[in-house]
Amino acid sequence: MRYEILGPLRVTDDGGSHFISARKVQVLLALLLVRSRQIVSIDDAIGEIWGEESPRRATAGVHVYISQIRKFLARPGRPDSPVVTRPPGYLLQLDDDEFDVHLFQALLHSGRGHLKARRATEAVSAFESALALWRGPVLDNLGAGPVIEGFATWLGETRLECVELLVDAQLSLGAHRELVGRLYSLTAEHPLREAFYRQLMLALCRSERQADALRVYQQARTLLREELGLEPCRxxxxxxxxxxxxxxxxxxAMTAFGPSLFAAA
Structure with missing residues (x-):
């Protein structure tokens, strides 16, 4: 059984993919996953589900939702529920390979290792496998409380780091011309992320488009000055x-790993 939150929340097994339709139950299961191997207190669950406007019977509601999650996760041949009671709340027990976030982190770590060891092809494979786990925004923008929202923000930033590292590895393999279009899209989608401008300039320069590379620099400089009052990074x-x-x-710089001569300090 695998828990997946890199997109709509779902649980997959030999029988296919399974979804929870009730939003509050989704939020509670998501909280248990985000805090996997940690105890989620009743108060934390109430705050994440209802915020500051919790009903009088909120504690009873949490117990009901836990019961529903246990039924949802019950499988033939597995007598014990992965959700166990641990005062002052509940704990979700799972292995590393049962959670797509853990798989993503492991592949990202592997890719970093390959990149550091100058194994470009292996690095690209690891980063691409990590990104392939994503099916959309984390939890499909479930819109929960601060714990889940903070976790989703961190995961989104980690995904962008993976994209940057993938592009660096692909640049080191000479895929400059192939990357130009994608990097234009990435700079448009993330206009304040300077690493993508650096990579686009490198790709354009390597493609014998120095004028376009300098134009990209001027566009980045203008945007950063207007939006933040800052000059481009070193x-x-x-x-x-x-x-x-x-x-x-x-x-x-354009053939070495992670164009280190012009990487951010």
Missing amino acids: ALRELQRAILVADERLDR
């Missing part, structure tokens, strides 16, 4: 200067 400034003087290090 990595972007150094890359712009290198393009202007046709620095011979550009070729090495």
Whole structure:
């Protein structure tokens, strides 16, 4: 059985994918997953489900939802529920390979290791496998309380880190021309994420499009100054200067792992 929250919340097994329709029950199961192997107190559950406007019988409601989750997770041949009572609340027991978030983290860690060891092909494979686990926004934007929302924000940032590392690995394999279109999309989707501008400039320069690379720098600089009152980071400034003087290090930077010569400090 696998719990999956990198998209709509679902549980998959040999019988297929299973969903919970009741939102409050979804929120409680999501909280148990986010806090897997940790005790979720009754008060934490109430706060996540109802916020500051909890009903008088909120505690009884949590008990009912736990009962529904146990029934939802019950499987033939598995007499014990993975949801156990642990004062002052409940605990979800699961193995690493039963939660898609743990699988994503393991693949991301593996990709980082390959990248550090200069194994580009293996790094690309690990990062692509990690990103393939995502089916949409975390919990399909369930809209719960601060614990789940904070976890979803962290996961979204971690996913973008995985995308950046994947692009760095692909750049090191010489896939510059193939990446230009995707990187234009990424800079449009994440206009304040300077790493994508750096990667786009490298891809354009390597594709013999130095003028376009410098135009990207000016666009990034204008946006950062207007939105935040900031100049581009040192990595972007150094890359712009290198393009202007046709620095011979550009070729090495664009074929080395994670273009380290012009990576952010």
